[in-house]
Amino acid sequence: MTTAKQLGLVSCHICSQLSPVTEHECPRCLAPLHLRKVSSVQRSWALLITAAMLYIPAMIYPVTTVYALGQVQASTLMGSVVHFFQSGSWPIALVIFTASVAVPILKIIGLAYLLISTQRKHKSNPVQLTRLYRIVEFVGRWSMIDVFVVAILVALVHIGIFIKIIPGLGIMAFTGVVVLTMLAAMQFDPRLIWDDES
Numbered sequence: 622m623t624t625a626k627q628l629g630l631v632s633c634h635i636c637s638q639l640s641p642v643t644e645h646e647c648p649r650c651l652a653p654l655h656l657r658k659v660s661s662v663q664r665s666w667a668l669l670i671t672a673a674m675l676y677i678p679a680m681i682y683p684v685t686t687v688y689a690l691g692q693v694q695a696s697t698l699m700g701s702v703v704h705f706f707q708s709g710s711w712p713i714a715l716v717i718f719t720a721s722v723a724v725p726i727l728k729i730i731g732l733a734y735l736l737i738s739t740q741r742k743h744k745s746n747p748v749q750l751t752r753l754y755r756i757v758e759f760v761g762r763w764s765m766i767d768v769f770v771v772a773i774l775v776a777l778v779h780i781g782i783f784i785k786i787i788p789g790l791g792i793m794a795f796t797g798v799v800v801l802t803m804l805a806a807m808q809f810d811p812r813l814i815w816d817d818e819s
Contacts, residue, residue: 626816631656661810662736668808669732672801675794676725683789685771690784697791698722720766721795728802731757732809739813750814758806761799768796 625632630639631654633647646653683695696704698721705714731753738750771792 626656657812658810661808662739664808665736665805668801668805669729672798673729675797679791679794679798682791682794684791686787686789688785695789720763724760725798728757728761732805735809747814751811754811761803761806765799768792
């Protein structure tokens with residue numbers, strides 16, 4: 622398989638215009654041209670490690686604190702899953718578990734695997750790695766559903782002194798995990814998967 626790099630062509634990161642490698646800027650949008658994103662792997666690692674560190678407080682600290690009629694109840698992501706499961710609402714528990722617990726950790730593991738595979742000279746299967754990258758990039762944004770639900774609850778459920786919902790440290794850490802993993806996937810250059818492949 623012949624690549625654009627082997628043919629002496631480079632794709633613009635802004636407008637995707639193909640240009641000869643000898644050009645230093647894109648003829649269409651005048652952006653600087655690079656064969657690969659500069660420091661792609663290092664930036665992805667930095668963002669991914671930070672996201673992994675934030676994952677722990679996102680699971681430990683409460684995502685919401687409910688003040689209702691003088692009582693205070695804080696709930697974590699896993700606490701919400703257990704609560705819905707025990708109350709018989711297992712479909713809701715499954716959705717929360719999948720979007721809030723499983724997807725972020727699987728995305729972190731998937732990106733780490735992509736980065737390690739890319740840094741190794743011998744890549745087992747570039748086609749499978751490319752599919753993994755596309756899945757990781759597509760699925761990651763859906764974890765923001767929880768952040769939007771908490772934001773809507775905080776905005777809507779505020780009935781004077783009777784009921785009030787306050788966002789907790791857990792939702793801030795969780796938002797950081799989602800945003801940082803999305804940025805890590807965006808910084809990763811999937812063309813590196815195919816470098817040095819015959």
